[in-house]
Amino acid sequence: DAIVMEEEEVEQKINIEDYKGVWVFAEQRGGEVLNVSIELLGEGRKIADIRNVELTAVLLGENLDENAEMLVKYGADNVIAVDNEKLAVYTTDAYTKVIADLINEKKPEIMLIGATTIGRDLGPRVSARVKTGLTADCTRLEIDEEDGKLLQTRPAFGGNLMATIVCPNHRPQMSTVRPGVMEKAKFNENNVGNIEKKEVSFADGELKTEVVEIVKSEKAAVALDEAPIIVSGGRGLTDGKGFELLEKLADKLGGVVGASRAAVDEGWIEHSHQVGQTGTTVRPKLYIAAGISGAIQHLAGMQSSDCIVAINKNADAPIFKVADYGIVGDLYEVIPQLLEALDNV
Ligand code: FAD
Numbered sequence: 001d002a003i004v005m006e007e008e009e010v011e012q013k014i015n016i017e018d019y020k021g022v023w024v025f026a027e028q029r030g031g032e033v034l035n036v037s038i039e040l041l042g043e044g045r046k047i048a049d050i051r052n053v054e055l056t057a058v059l060l061g062e063n064l065d066e067n068a069e070m071l072v073k074y075g076a077d078n079v080i081a082v083d084n085e086k087l088a089v090y091t092t093d094a095y096t097k098v099i100a101d102l103i104n105e106k107k108p109e110i111m112l113i114g115a116t117t118i119g120r121d122l123g124p125r126v127s128a129r130v131k132t133g134l135t136a137d138c139t140r141l142e143i144d145e146e147d148g149k150l151l152q153t154r155p156a157f158g159g160n161l162m163a164t165i166v167c168p169n170h171r172p173q174m175s176t177v178r179p180g181v182m183e184k185a186k187f188n189e190n191n192v193g194n195i196e197k198k199e200v201s202f203a204d205g206e207l208k209t210e211v212v213e214i215v216k217s218e219k220a221a222v223a224l225d226e227a228p229i230i231v232s233g234g235r236g237l238t239d240g241k242g243f244e245l246l247e248k249l250a251d252k253l254g255g256v257v258g259a260s261r262a263a264v265d266e267g268w269i270e271h272s273h274q275v276g277q278t279g280t281t282v283r284p285k286l287y288i289a290a291g292i293s294g295a296i297q298h299l300a301g302m303q304s305s306d307c308i309v310a311i312n313k314n315a316d317a318p319i320f321k322v323a324d325y326g327i328v329g330d331l332y333e334v335i336p337q338l339l340e341a342l343d344n345v
Pocket of ligand 1: 160233234235236237259260261262263274275276277278279280290291292293294295296297298301311312313314317329330331332
């Protein structure tokens, strides 16, 4: 995501004081706003309150009324809704143009985008177009008490250290933020806000890409960051077959299967299932860790879960320090018992 700018562009001075407000890109898939966007509204609200500015959600697509109202109830002071058939499905060029034009017109101080596949494509394009920087894949955002700048923290050097990055001379300060790390905004039926409907048009030939058809991969990547329940397995499974047992438990609970890096490195399960610093950060309602010791890099990806249940045969395993419920025992005895008990519910 590194952006290389021409020297003269870097030199070009902007008046930072002209830029006000916090913006969140409200990403939709099939008409549904993603959880990460609601998380960013939660974080954006905090930042906007500290900076004493307004929080704006930017929503692009078709038939946006319902979602625009929902975003207000999640705490957006303003929603900019850009309704156009060419925005119904994400394309890099259409979305980049619309958002860059909006930024140039309204000058937000901060722009937050979820670090999803789409966000990771869109963020750098927009930042280059409006000639600012972007910190990709942030896991923490804070406001510097002294100068009000956004402190953007992200893992660096393969997750071995955390780097805090500031954007001193350009605006907006842009970040993509990992799903699952921020707390979701609270829904409040009584929230009021302003919904601004924007018209856009595209000149003939302006858009170079068109989505003809969306073909879902047969083996869809697991949506760990959206799952309310995750059953994760680690090296303690001792064998890839152990995941079949975890899958049964996940199916019964309506959840998905996650894994530690050790299990992924063993080749027992694909990397898309990995939870942790170099995997996905998750914040489900229920996280069950079976045969996972609780290394710091694993905890970094799951310790904000609402309820953590650990199953481990070593009573001293560090996972028990973050667990709400701990079961000391052999997972191959405990999980079949859990399954049986669930059958009788
Ligand atoms: P182990 O630490 O070997 O633990 C296995 C556990 O299973 C033990 O506690 C044992 O008591 C228990 N056990 C064994 N048999 C049974 C049984 N029958 N029933 C119940 N319990 C049993 N790790 C991640 O998970 N995610 C990451 O994103 C990640 N990123 C990393 C990034 C870097 C830069 C580095 C250096 C490391 C990273 N790691 C990551 C690796 C991490 O340090 C640990 O090595 C890893 O999490 C250990 O996985 P584990 O808990 O499955 O295995």
